[in-house]
Amino acid sequence: MADSSNFTKTKQAIVLTDEDWNVKWQTRQIGFHEKDVHPLLVEFQNEMINDKTKLNIFFPLCGKAVDMKWLADMGHNIVGVDISEIGLKEFFEEQNLPYFEEPVAEIPGAKVFKSTSGNISLYCCSIYTISSSVIGRFDGIWDRGALVAVNPCDRKRYANLLLSLLNRDSRYLLVVLDYDPTLITGPPFYVSESEMEQLFGSTCSYKLLKNIDVMTDKQRQRGLGYCNSKIYLITPKSIS
Numbered sequence: 001m002a003d004s005s006n007f008t009k010t011k012q013a014i015v016l017t018d019e020d021w022n023v024k025w026q027t028r029q030i031g032f033h034e035k036d037v038h039p040l041l042v043e044f045q046n047e048m049i050n051d052k053t054k055l056n057i058f059f060p061l062c063g064k065a066v067d068m069k070w071l072a073d074m075g076h077n078i079v080g081v082d083i084s085e086i087g088l089k090e091f092f093e094e095q096n097l098p099y100f101e102e103p104v105a106e107i108p109g110a111k112v113f114k115s116t117s118g119n120i121s122l123y124c125c126s127i128y129t130i131s132s133s134v135i136g137r138f139d140g141i142w143d144r145g146a147l148v149a150v151n152p153c154d155r156k157r158y159a160n161l162l163l164s165l166l167n168r169d170s171r172y173l174l175v176v177l178d179y180d181p182t183l184i185t186g187p188p189f190y191v192s193e194s195e196m197e198q199l200f201g202s203t204c205s206y207k208l209l210k211n212i213d214v215m216t217d218k219q220r221q222r223g224l225g226y227c228n229s230k231i232y233l234i235t236p237k238s239i240s
């Protein structure tokens with residue numbers, strides 16, 4: 001059993017700043033980046049797309065996720081936000097997509113990188129500086145490595161912001177990790193079922209689509225006994 005000092009240390013969530021994330025990109029601590037399209041997106045894409053075409057899809061805290069190119073190639077319009085200019089430029093360069101850069105008039109210091117084809121716009125700024133008046137509202141949201149990367153103390157603010165970007169018939173896919181949070185801290189931070197209710201329950205319905213074992217030797221070495229990935233579909237409650 002952990003002694004009390006160790007218990008305090010493992011329970012205490014660390015708080016990451018924008019600068020911490022920029023340093024992670026500069027020093028290549030980007031183990032979160034996956035070279036392939038996320039298997040849960042492949043499996044549950046239609047829960048978000050719902051047999052529709054030309055959707056506006058939002059990627060909060062997008063990094064250089066290859067999932068953005070995959071959905072753009074299907075004809076959807078992609079908007080992402082990340083604090084790291086390195087990640088956003090690497091996305092366009094690695095995907096061989098010509099792009100250009102513009103300032104964002106509404107957000108001092110922010111830039112937007114746009115594909116010349118016009119269907120991918122990636123904003124370089126803190127997610128907390130954006131709003132629907134700048135980037136619009138979305139039919140779909142793909143949230144992988146995003147809510148779980150947000151400092152737990154900022155979660156409510158983050159969730160409210162994402163909810164403000166939804167339409168009445170938007171479909172938001174969220175991937176979280178399930179592990180024993182008394183053993184390690186994030187990121188990725190643990191999000192409990194009761195927190196899902198606090199963050200989304202008053203305005204949205206949410207449904208667990210799948211819970212899969214993603215335990216690896218690395219996580220076993222970190223002391224975890226289990227690690228699951230859960231994908232939820234979040235949809236606004238209809239106003240009657």
Ligand SMILES: C[S@@+](CC[C@H](N)C(=O)[O-])C[C@H]1O[C@@H](n2cnc3c(N)ncnc32)[C@H](O)[C@@H]1O
Pocket residue numbers: 018021022032033034060061062063064065081082083084087125126127128144145146149
């Ligand atoms: C764990 S990574 C996940 C990236 C991407 N979603 C993926 O699946 O590969 C989290 C990302 O959030 C970005 N980030 C962290 N805090 C942010 C903030 N306040 N505003 C915008 N981006 C932020 C980081 O730069 C990093 O690229």
